[in-house]
Amino acid sequence: MAKRSHIAVISIPAFSHQASIVEFCKRLVEHHDHLHVTCIFPTIDAPLPATLTLLQSLPPNIHCTFLPPISKQDLPQHAPSPVQIQLAVSQSMPSLRHALSSLLSTTSLDALISDPFANESLEVAKVFNLLSYIYFPTSSMTLSLFLHLPTLHQQVPCAYRDHKEAIQLPGCVPIQGRDLPEHFHNRSSLAYDLLLRRCERLSLAQGFLVNSFSELEQGSERALQEYTNRVYLVGPVIQTGSSSDPKESECVRWLEKQRPNSVLYLSFGSGGTLSQQQLSELAFGLELSGHNFLWVLRVPNDTPDAAYVVGSNDDPLRFLPDGFLERTQARGLVVTSWAPQAQILGHASTGGFLTHCGWNSALESIVFGVPMVTWPLFAEQRLNAVLLTEGVRVGLRPKFNENGLAEREDIAQVVQDVMVGEEGNEIRSRIEKLKVAAADALKEDGSSTRALYQFGTQMANFLGQP
Known part of the structure; x- marks a missing residue:
């Protein structure tokens, strides 16, 4: 991809997700020096202090912007924190649309990479004719669960924790219902409904970038590649920098x-x-x-x-x-x-x-x-x-x-x-x-580095670049 490309990235107001996607972006521009990245962060009340510290040492081709904060007082006070976070992201979508429109008025923009819990942004990307991808900060086993949840929802008639048989995701070790995320345990809850809708929306993505590596999750990677050939294991993406604390x-x-x-x-x-x-x-x-x-x-x-x-x-x-x-x-x-x-x-x-x-x-x-x-x-x-x-x-x-x-x-x-x-x-x-x-996965010829290059090649093909 000789042409300079610009990618927008959106996370959620949770430090573990923000830290992971920022470290991924640093790795992305390290291996694709023609890329420019704008990280966009929804906020609840104010930017997270730990994230502000993290952003102090970014390379020049990564910029960050915070969307106008959602007041915590406007969120359900007794809802679990994942629900509050997802609702805050949903309320931030008009601000995201405005931010993307502003970017497009001053520069070219080719793609949007979204956190799975901010994937309403995939619909916004479609409005602006942007390529859209999901960065999964968790395992490919979790991605497999999310991709198959709409099917599981139809197949499992009871609460997952009461399901007597182990749940078998393709290529993964069997899982007991009690070990699924707690949002699964009450199928009539808002948390489960939000998650199900996000899982149904994953089909809008052109590909999935996963914070794992082949040697760790060989079985689930193979199964995911059979399900969709646009899964890229690009990890381990971790924080290794020191602190002055x-x-x-x-x-x-x-x-x-x-x-x-x-x-x-x-x-x-x-x-x-x-x-x-x-x-x-x-x-x-x-x-x-x-x-x-x-x-x-x-x-x-x-x-x-x-x-x-x-x-x-x-x-x-x-x-x-x-x-x-x-x-x-x-x-x-x-x-x-x-x-x-x-x-x-x-x-x-x-x-x-x-x-x-x-x-x-x-x-x-x-x-x-x-x-x-x-x-x-x-x-x-x-x-x-x-x-x-x-x-x-x-x-x-x-x-x-x-x-x-x-x-x-x-x-x-x-x-x-x-x-x-x-x-x-x-x-x-x-x-x-x-x-x-x-x-080894992170070496120049390692599996994760190759996956990162394959992602760049696929994006170039979609954009019609040589």
Whole structure:
């Protein structure tokens, strides 16, 4: 594609999605230097501070713009955060139309790449005769689920969690209904209706760019290519840059004093929260395990994704069991709200990762070769946990009782199994191979780099460029 092309990209007001699509755009222009990208972000109240920080180091051929904010007061106050986010995106569509019209008045615009949860924009792209693609920040297994949901909706007559047979997506490990995203569990809910409509709209896209790589999801990639030959696995797309936050040096200094592979890192992502009871059980489980740990602690909340929409000024440390910090000070470090995850996972002292199974975190763990304790909370995280524990088998899942609580003894046992057990050693061997495969996929002749070039070629063909 000799001609200079301009692509608009739209995400959703969630940092994990925005971070992933920005990193993808950086990789895209690195390999297609004729491309210019404009990233467009809907907002709720105001741009996310973490996103503003992320955008400070963009190359000159990527520009960003924020759509006029949607007031949180105008969204259903008791709706789950994914519903609020999707409704805010829907309300932002007139602003997107205006932004695209303004771009077209000053420059040529060839294509729009959309987050799957902003795919009303595919209809806007059609109005402006733009090519349209979906950037999927999650696994190809999740893409397969979304593409097949309209069919599943007809085939499964009951609530998915009550469906007795495993759900078999082409090329994927079988999934129990209870491990589908929580939006699936109430088929009469607004959350499910919004998701179903978005899945039905995917057929408008000319192709799908997926944040995964062939060696990780060979089966689902093959099945997707049979379903549509316009699927490109272009990952792993992760954040690896350092930060100037003082917590970075604090964490690294502490890790430097620990033995190789001796530390369990615990983080529930940028918005995950545990209940007070579960937080206490986790603390006691860590204490029982006897292992070193670095824990990113957040104020507890009974809503597992509460930190995405409601901040807290409380000190998270005061919610720990009495005496916990004193009893574990020789082998544990607790930091509040945020830690430099890439630096921690890449450190030689880190030997395990207790993760909420957000796809960004899962990929980072694979890239750095760190075995996982999989602790999914919401969204597609249970689906990711199935892939990680039963598909590629690079993690173990704790036991949860009938009330959905992981108890301290079971937590201590799964930590032991991953950190020093025979099963943990086998996991370490498997994830080390995936680590090498992930690095190979990003090389100049790697599968993901080839897919990125194939995407560029296909777009050029659609545009009629030589």
